[in-house]
Amino acid sequence: MSSLAIEKLTKRFGASVAVDELDLSVREGELVALLGPSGCGKTTTLRMVAGFLPPSSGRVLFDKEEVTRLPAYKRATGMVFQSYALFPHMSAADNVGFGLEMRGLNAADRRKKVEDALKLVRLSHLAERLPRQLSGGQQQRVALARALVINPRIFLLDEPLSNLDAKLRAEVRLEIRSLQQRLGLTTLMVTHDREEALTMADRLVVMESGRVRQIGTPRELYDAPKDAFVADFVGRCNILAGRRESETQFRTGSGLLLPVDSATDECKDATAFALRPERITLQAGGGADGIQGRLKAVTYMGAQTEYVVAVGAEALVIVQSTPHADEPLAALKPGDMVSLDWDRKAPRLVPQALPRV
Amino acid sequence: MFLRLTDQPSLGRVLVRTLIAVAYLIIFAPVVMIVVTSFFAQEIISFPPPGLSLQWYANAWGKPEFFRGLSTSLEIALLAAAIGVPIGTAAALAIVRGEFPWRGGLSSFLLAPLAVPGVVAGSGLYMLYVMAEDFFDRDIKATTEGLVAAHTLLAIPWTVRLVVASLQGLDRRAEEAAANLGANPFTVFRRITLPMMRPGIVAAAMFSFIQSFENLDLSMLLVGPGRITLPVAMLNYLEFRIDPTLAAVATVQITLVGLLMVVTDRFVKLSRVV
Numbered sequence: 001m002s003s004l005a006i007e008k009l010t011k012r013f014g015a016s017v018a019v020d021e022l023d024l025s026v027r028e029g030e031l032v033a034l035l036g037p038s039g040c041g042k043t044t045t046l047r048m049v050a051g052f053l054p055p056s057s058g059r060v061l062f063d064k065e066e067v068t069r070l071p072a073y074k075r076a077t078g079m080v081f082q083s084y085a086l087f088p089h090m091s092a093a094d095n096v097g098f099g100l101e102m103r104g105l106n107a108a109d110r111r112k113k114v115e116d117a118l119k120l121v122r123l124s125h126l127a128e129r130l131p132r133q134l135s136g137g138q139q140q141r142v143a144l145a146r147a148l149v150i151n152p153r154i155f156l157l158d159e160p161l162s163n164l165d166a167k168l169r170a171e172v173r174l175e176i177r178s179l180q181q182r183l184g185l186t187t188l189m190v191t192h193d194r195e196e197a198l199t200m201a202d203r204l205v206v207m208e209s210g211r212v213r214q215i216g217t218p219r220e221l222y223d224a225p226k227d228a229f230v231a232d233f234v235g236r237c238n239i240l241a242g243r244r245e246s247e248t249q250f251r252t253g254s255g256l257l258l259p260v261d262s263a264t265d266e267c268k269d270a271t272a273f274a275l276r277p278e279r280i281t282l283q284a285g286g287g288a289d290g291i292q293g294r295l296k297a298v299t300y301m302g303a304q305t306e307y308v309v310a311v312g313a314e315a316l317v318i319v320q321s322t323p324h325a326d327e328p329l330a331a332l333k334p335g336d337m338v339s340l341d342w343d344r345k346a347p348r349l350v351p352q353a354l355p356r357v
Numbered sequence: 358m359f360l361r362l363t364d365q366p367s368l369g370r371v372l373v374r375t376l377i378a379v380a381y382l383i384i385f386a387p388v389v390m391i392v393v394t395s396f397f398a399q400e401i402i403s404f405p406p407p408g409l410s411l412q413w414y415a416n417a418w419g420k421p422e423f424f425r426g427l428s429t430s431l432e433i434a435l436l437a438a439a440i441g442v443p444i445g446t447a448a449a450l451a452i453v454r455g456e457f458p459w460r461g462g463l464s465s466f467l468l469a470p471l472a473v474p475g476v477v478a479g480s481g482l483y484m485l486y487v488m489a490e491d492f493f494d495r496d497i498k499a500t501t502e503g504l505v506a507a508h509t510l511l512a513i514p515w516t517v518r519l520v521v522a523s524l525q526g527l528d529r530r531a532e533e534a535a536a537n538l539g540a541n542p543f544t545v546f547r548r549i550t551l552p553m554m555r556p557g558i559v560a561a562a563m564f565s566f567i568q569s570f571e572n573l574d575l576s577m578l579l580v581g582p583g584r585i586t587l588p589v590a591m592l593n594y595l596e597f598r599i600d601p602t603l604a605a606v607a608t609v610q611i612t613l614v615g616l617l618m619v620v621t622d623r624f625v626k627l628s629r630v631v
Contacts, residue, residue, distance in 0.1 A: 052533055072536040073545075079537045085530035089552045098548075099538030143534075150538060 001186045002062040002153040003028045004049065009058035011044050011210075018044040020210035021058065026154075029184040031177070033191055033201035035233065041210035042190045043158065049188060050156055051075045062153050073102075078152030082159040084143040086131040092142045093118065093127040099150035117149035118142075120179070137168045144176065148183070155180065157189040161196055173200060194234050198222065206230045222276075228352045231274040238280075238316050240273045244349055254313035258291070261344035270349035277319040279346040282307055283339050284328040290339035295332055309338055316340065388611060395604035402601065413605040423606055425583075426590030429501075433586060434569035436505045441512020442562050446554070448513070449520035464517065471514045475574030482507050483578040499581020507579055511572060512565030519564065523557025556625035563621045567614055 004026040011019040019041040026032045034042035047053040049060055051072030060068045067075055078099075086095050093114050100110045118124045121141035131139055140160070147155065160176060161169045177200050180187050191197050197204050198218040206213040206221065206229075214221060214230045225231035228239050242252035247263045250273045258273060286292045293309035293316070300322065307318040318340070323329035332338065398408035417423050445467070451457075452464045470478060486497040497503045527550070535549045536542070573588040580589050587610065591603055 050533075050537060052536070071541075072533070073539050073541050075537075076539070077537060079534065081530045081534060083528060083530050085528060085534040087531055087535070087549055087552075088528075089555075098535065098540070102539035102544070146534075146538070 001028050001184055002065075004154050004186055004188060005059075005061040006045070006049070007059045007061070009045065009048060009060065010056045011041070011048060011053065012056045017210050019048070019055075022210070022212060024205060024212070024215070026186055026188055028186050029181075030202045031180050031185075031187040031189060031200060032203045032205060033189045033197040034205050034207055035191055035194060035197040036207035036213075037233070038192060040207040042192075042207050044210075045207075046156055046158055046188060046190045049154065050077050050079050075154075076150065076152055077154045077156050078147030078150055079156040079158065080140075080143045080147050080160050082162055084131075084139045084163075086139055086142055086146075088131050091128050091130055092123060092134065092138075095131070095142055096146045096149050099146065103150065113149055117145040120148070121145045121175075136164055137172060140164065140172060141175075144179070148179070148185075153186070155185040155187040157187060157191075159191055159193075160189070161191075162193065169196075176200065198234065204234070206233055208233075225274065225348060225350060227350045228272040228274060231272075231348065231350060236277050236317065236319070238273075238275045238277060240314055241271060241352065242273060244268065244270055248344070250347070250349060252312075252314055256312040256314055258347070259342075259344055260347045260349060262349050269351070271352045272350050273347055274350055275316075275342065275347040277306070277317045280316065280318045280340050280342045282309070282318050282320055282329065283341070284332055284336065286337035286339055290341040293338055293340055295334050295336045295338050297334055298332060307332070307338075309340060311340065391604045391607050392611070394601050395608045397601050400600045402599075413601040416600075416602045417605045417609075420594075420602070422585065422590045422594070423587065426585055426587035427609075429584060430570050430587040433501065433504050433508055434566045436501070437508035437512050437569040438562050438565040440505065441509040441565050442516050442558065444509070445513045445516025445561060445565075446520050446558055449517050449524055452517070453521055453524040464521070467517045468514045470510045475572065476577070478510070479507070479575045479578045482575070486579070498579060499584050501584060504576060504579055504584065504586070507575055508569040508572065511568040511575065512561075515564045515568060516558075516561035519561040520554060520557045523554050523560075527553050559621060559625045563617060566617065570614065571610070 004024075006022055006024040009019055009022045009024075010017065022041070022045060024032070024045075034045060036042050044053065048055045051067070051070060051074075055068060058068070059066055062075070086092075087098065090098070096117050097110045097114045100113055105113070114127070115124065118127055121144055123138060123141050123145065126134060126138060131142070134142065140163075157176070161172055164172055173196060179185070180200075189197075189200065201218060203215060204218055204221050205215050208229060213233075214226045216224075218234075221230060221234045225234065225237075231237045232239055240250075240252045240256075240258070242250055242256075244260075244262055245251040245257060248259060248261060250258045250260045250262070250270075252258065252273065260273070262270075283290065291311055293311040295307060296310050296315065297306075297308040299306040303322060304319050305322045307320070309316050309318060320329070394402055395413055396409045396411070397406040398410040398412070399406060448463065448467055452460050452467075483498065486503055490497050531553065532545050532549050535545045540548060571588060572586070573592060576586050576589055577592070580586060585593070587606070591606055594603060
């Protein structure tokens with residue numbers, strides 16, 4: 001395994017800039033996820049690392065070795081494609097063996113390694129099947145085995161779970177993550193799914209318009225987003241525009257005063273208040289303390305229940321563990337008065353958008 | 358599927374089914390008539406037949422022009438497909454994968470022979486061949502080479518059409534995956550692209566063969582003594598006689614083409630390509 005470094009990587013398509021001076025490093029054995037909306041440049045970045053796209057400028061390095069101009073077939077990366085991209089005319093075993101064949105291994109060594117790789121993804125019994133005779137999840141695992149069997153220098157994942165159904169997704173997510181950790185794979189992953197990114201990555205890179213918005217551990221990004229875009233992208237978030245009134249109060253655009261503790265906040269000229277739905281506590285009835293609001297909607301989601309509460313001209317989303325049937329919260333219905341409260345340190349005061357560095 | 362939304366036979370369903378049946382009837386009627394008449398005992402075709410016999414098959418068997426026609430047609434169709442399919446495939450690759458400005462023009466140009474009536478194209482080729490004969494001082498009309506060259510013009514557009522379609526439907530990620538696993542561009546083409554194009558190429562070969570094998574109009578002016586294709590031989594026979602011998606020959610022809618389609622379908626599902 002190698003480490004990966006990307007320096008000032010830029011890709012222009014005509015007049016538009018898909019990736020703009022991106023700097024990023026992935027340590028040996030680390031899984032870094034590029035997260036962002038479609039068109040943010042994350043896939044373009046991955047394709048430049050794989051060698052499918054020539055960068056307009058900048059460098060890509062595996063360990064200290066520059067590979068920027070190396071064609072894809074000489075880079076020894078192992079990529080898992082969104083569509084799996086299995087060879088439709090070859091059996092699962094031949095798909096897995098292809099990379100070994102290209103490396104000149106003889107048939108006997110190849111068979112052994114293919115067997116091991118298929119065992120790793122628990123598909124030994126389906127080795128002779130053609131891709132079209134396999135389910136989506138099985139195809140995905142063949143693609144994984146095919147990319148891993150060549151001992152790639154860098155492991156690349158392009159939206160690896162997006163073609164799987166919800167139940168399978170959780171399963172494959174765990175499987176990929178445990179393989180990655182067990183084998184110590186240096187991994188760059190691309191995804192637009194925040195849950196996938198939060199649960200799998202050691203570090204996250206939130207991208208937008210070809211630029212990095214923020215890099216950090218999932219927890220850093222979730223708890224301490226640098227701007228409203230990141231706050232919104234890594235999880236559900238109540239974002240209210242306004243300005244800081246004092247160290248303890250934030251005034252929203254509609255004039256509502258919200259309690260905060262912004263003494264420690266570096267951002268004195270924040271323009272947005274960001275608060276995660278699960279950090280708000282909700283009580284039935286308009287008590288004396290807390291913020292008064294009127295319940296607009298209740299959505300039962302099984303383990304959790306989501307409430308939408310109108311506070312003045314603003315609306316806040318609150319997610320709580322679903323209350324017991326005999327608790328007063330369980331009887332709440334739209335139109336009821338409620339009171340809200342939160343830890344003063346929970347809200348983040350952030351700029352709407354990060355200024356261009 | 359939309360026909361099965363309910364189990365109740367509705368008026369619409371009956372109507373659609375009737376239309377389908379009528380369509381099949383219209384398509385198959387001529388073929389069925391030819392096969393049936395080839396077994397009629399009597400020379401002048403009338404209905405109902407006085408009896409059934411295989412005498413017309415025996416008659417056809419005894420006529421060397423049909424035998425020679427069949428072998429000439431097979432030879433030319435095979436050669437035309439063997440030459441036209443690789444050329445058409447290369448052209449299709451250039452049209453789909455190439456990066457040059459006049460790709461659209463090339464595509465229209467190569468499909469053009471489909472738009473020209475065979476007799477017109479045949480006359481044009483005839484005149485071209487006459488001029489070329491003068492220029493090179495050798496025979497071109499009524500030679501195998503001349504006929505193969507003409508029939509290659511049938512194979513190329515069919516191949517371009519079918520292979521372009523199969524290339525457009527091809528997942529390029531599979532090629533990238535191969536490169537990612539260490540295959541150089543030539544290996545990617547040989548091991549991944551070409552096998553994935555195979556259904557299109559096989560279908561193209563079959564259609565090219567059939568187009569050539571059954572061609573009458575383009576060939577009429579280009580045949581000559583000893584180099585007469587089966588359809589032209591049949592037309593020549595028709596000039597002097599009308600009896601079910603032709604129906605017998607046609608039945609053999611239909612059977613050959615039908616067999617070819619069945620065999621091809623075993624390798625590639627034709628419904629997926631065409």
